[in-house]
Amino acid sequence: MTAATAPDSDTERLIAQGWAALPSSYRLPDKAPTLEEARAWCKHLAETHYENFHVATWFLPERLRPHFHAIYAYCRVSDDLGDEVGNTQQSLALLDLWGRELDACYEGSARHPVFVALAETIRACNIPKEPFADLLTAFRQDQVVTRYATMQDVLGYCRYSANPVGRLVLYTCGYSDEGRFRLSDATCSALQLANFWQDVKVDFAKDRVYLPQHDMRRFGVTDATIEKGIATPEFHALLKYEVEFARNLFLQGLPLINMVDRDLAVDLDLFSRGGLEILNAIEHRDYDVLSSRPSISKRTKLQLALRAVSGKFLPFLRLGVSRGKAA
Incomplete structure (x- = not known):
């Protein structure tokens, strides 16, 4: 690291304080791990932090799983640097450090397990830096922006916070065309909106409101409405x-499922239907997300998984039945 880019003592202090608030395994090691060690680190993080990710990997070709583990680990740690530290300046310092490590990764000098594993994924899948850097832009934005004027502003945030993830998935599976990217962006933005509408109360506790201010004024809803935790008729409306807007966005992205190979199509179907089920859960509560957080039942999750599995194997089952009849 050159003198021009080296952090000053105040920044180093903020970084040290920020690391102290996070798992010790997140810190930069003195020595870079081997690729095998780095992949094991990412796999452990992915499979112990997010059960839905673990379920989704059932449907991925085994050869791609290390790449998805690395991408998930990058997203997970990046998100935690922004959301789990509890101090804006410390988070910003850590995110800037993480950005420098991303640069180092592309320059061939990765040191953290995430970036050692990610470097191989980037090489094998020919992934540009932009989607990784865009995610850091979103996490920095979360530190300083707490309200959004219009839906276009919210979607502008999704362009950095959600859409890069879908593009990373497509790159990893061998797709890099703008047509598929646009459909993926619709799905990812819809998923982000579904999570926002599900977590209005949770986000408000962090002083974040993703409901567009223009729409709130139009329907007569204020921050005080959310703070009181009572879903008024205006809030219901x-x-x-907003739920209908997100549902239409999901529908715009659904054609992508028929434009990718079967393994990825299963994942896309699972996550798209899961997002739509979140919206259905909100609707079933008559749009009251303030008294309690709507969630998808375990039974519904199982049904979605079984639907995905049957969708994956149904063509083969039909082929087998046809052959049986022919015999």
């Missing part, structure tokens, strides 16, 4: 409007 607002959430119904």
Whole structure:
């Protein structure tokens, strides 16, 4: 690291304080691990932090799993640097450090397990830096922006916070065309909106409101409405409007499922239907996300998984039945 880019003592202090608030395994090691060690680190993080990710990997070709583990680990740690530290300046310092490590990764000098594993994924799948860097832009934005004027502003945030993930998945599976990217962006933005509408109360506790301010004024909803935790008729109307917007965005992205290979199509179907089920759960509560957080039942999750499995194997089952009849 050159003198021009080296952090000053105040920044180093903020970084040290920020690391102290996070798992010790997140810190930069003195010595870079081997690729095998780095992949094991990412796999452990992915499979112990997010059960839905673990379920999704059932449907991925085994050869791609290390790449998805590395991408997930990058996203998980990046998100935690922004959300789990509890101090804006410390988080920003850590995110800047993480950005420098991303640069080092592309320059061939990765040191953290995430970037050692990610470097091989980037090489094998020919992934540009932009989607990784865009995610850091979103996490930095979360530190300083807490309200969004219009839906276009919210979607502008999704362009950095959600859409890069879908593009990374497509790159990893061998797709890099703008047509598929646009459909993926619709799905990912819809998923982000579904999570926002599900977590209005949770986000408000962090002083974040993703409901567009223009729409809130239009329907007569204020921060005080959310703070009181009572879903007024005005709030019901607002959430119904936003849920329908997100549902239409999901529908725009669904054609992508028929434009990718079967393994990826299963994942896309699982996550798209899961996002739509979140919206259904909100609707079933009459759009009251303030008294309690709507969630998908275990039974519904199982049904979605079984639907995905049957969708994956149904063509083969049909082929087998046809052959049986022919015999």
